Amino acid sequence: MATPQTHVPGATAPQAPQLGRVLRAEYWLLLRSVCTRGRLIAIGALAMLSVLTALIVRLGNEHDGVRAGVDYVNTNVATLIPVAVLVFGAATIGDLIDDGSLVYLWLRPIPTWVHVVAAWAATVTVVVPLVLVPVVASTAMIDTSASLLGAAVLGGLVATAAYSGIFVMLGVRFRRALPWGLVYILIWEGFIASAGKTATKLAVRSYVRSILTSMTGVELKLGNYALWVGITVPLLAGAVALLYASRRLAKTDVA
Numbered sequence: 386m387a388t389p390q391t392h393v394p395g396a397t398a399p400q401a402p403q404l405g406r407v408l409r410a411e412y413w414l415l416l417r418s419v420c421t422r423g424r425l426i427a428i429g430a431l432a433m434l435s436v437l438t439a440l441i442v443r444l445g446n447e448h449d450g451v452r453a454g455v456d457y458v459n460t461n462v463a464t465l466i467p468v469a470v471l472v473f474g475a476a477t478i479g480d481l482i483d484d485g486s487l488v489y490l491w492l493r494p495i496p497t498w499v500h501v502v503a504a505w506a507a508t509v510t511v512v513v514p515l516v517l518v519p520v521v522a523s524t525a526m527i528d529t530s531a532s533l534l535g536a537a538v539l540g541g542l543v544a545t546a547a548y549s550g551i552f553v554m555l556g557v558r559f560r561r562a563l564p565w566g567l568v569y570i571l572i573w574e575g576f577i578a579s580a581g582k583t584a585t586k587l588a589v590r591s592y593v594r595s596i597l598t599s600m601t602g603v604e605l606k607l608g609n610y611a612l613w614v615g616i617t618v619p620l621l622a623g624a625v626a627l628l629y630a631s632r633r634l635a636k637t638d639v640a
Contacts (some may be wrong), residue, residue, distance in 0.1 A: 551626045
């Protein structure tokens, strides 16, 4: 049965400067723990495969480079980026819960939001250079239009930030969160979200597509929102997910 977080007897909550140091220390701890050789090799290999795909698109494209570039970015936003975020994000706290080592983070009276924010920051830190940078660089191989590259950067950052919040939350909420995340990416966003307007509103992918459409003028299915909506809604969804994760973590049995 879940039990609330307990504090060390006689300990006092750290002040703001101390919280900053604790947050940095835990961020580095989670970053090191989640960056296993297996994860880095697997996701890095997928990123290199994406680069190879961009090269093939570039060699075979003779006409609308912007259209080809948008399609390439859209494919990566729909598959590679969320899968990479899921692999790292769900593991940041999820692995500690599964193996029981999260109890060591409970030895000081630290607010649970510190753990969650550190996990989110660690996830973003590893995914941006490992996946997003190669995707943007590969997009430039297809077409160097400023609007296309800007859309790739902005759409990729919004997707990374939003998915990181959601999948860190999944790692806190579910044991073995990877299958649940894959169901969301492949089943919900891949199929169900395209079936109706209500389901579409619950898919991060549709908002990121709206960013690509708004900035490049290339129409994409489900990309029907204004630019500010495409940016704001996913980030709010990620923030709400982190808030829920913090409250859920406070009630999680870590012994």
